[in-house]
Amino acid sequence: MRRTARLLTGTALAVGAVGLVVAPAYGGDGGGLEVDPSSVVPGGHVSVKTAACGDGGSAAGDASAVGAGSFTLAPSAHGREANGRFRVPPSAQPGTYEVVATCAEGGRRVTGDLVVTLTAPREQVHPRGSVKTGVGGALGTDPVQTAAGVAALAVAAAGGTWLLHRRARGDGI
Known part of the structure; x- marks a missing residue:
């Protein structure tokens, strides 16, 4: 029993050590370029943000693929992200376009996708009120x-x- 426990413990420690060697030394990818909304109609406004440029970092944005040209991403009030708008x-045609931001310090390049559609994304509409079936309701508004x-x-x-009871007794109607 002890030997099996030692064997399992040793295996678990070995797997854990391999996991530590293989695990990345950072918590994430440093962020990409977030595009909001990700789907827009021609003439619409788009906001972009990234945390890839570090605290207080700024970036130069490029949306020329969609025809919007360049824009600036400035540090946010919190200082952790760079925000921009275009x-x-x-005249933009429907399709998926790449939006690019290049950090001012270090020159790191991050990208995000923007989908241009001809119809605006609709919000989900929930039904309300009664259904007009023509049958009527069981309970009206008048008690x-x-x-x-x-x-x-x-x-x-x-x-x-009473009639069924009389018929069953043979009294007739």
Whole structure:
């Protein structure tokens, strides 16, 4: 039993050590270029941001692939990201375009995709109100009419039961 435990512990430690050697020395990829919205119609405004340029870093943006030209990404108020904005020209054709930002310090280049469509993405619409089926509802808005309907159904049910009972006894109708 002890030998098996030692063997399993040794294997786990060896796998863990290999994982430490292979694991990257940084927490992530330093960020790419986030494009918001990722899908836009011609003439729409697009915001971009990246954390790849470091704290307080700025970048030069290039959206010439879509026809918007160059723009600047300035450090945000928090200082952790560089933010920029550009307008997609009204003459832009539908398709997927690459937007590029090059950090001022170090020259790191990050990219993001922008999809140009002819129709604006629609928000999901949730139904509300009643369904007009033509049958009507079980309960109306008037409690007096509702009570009268319930009473009429009760009388009909009682009368039907009485007639069936008489027929079963052989009294006839």
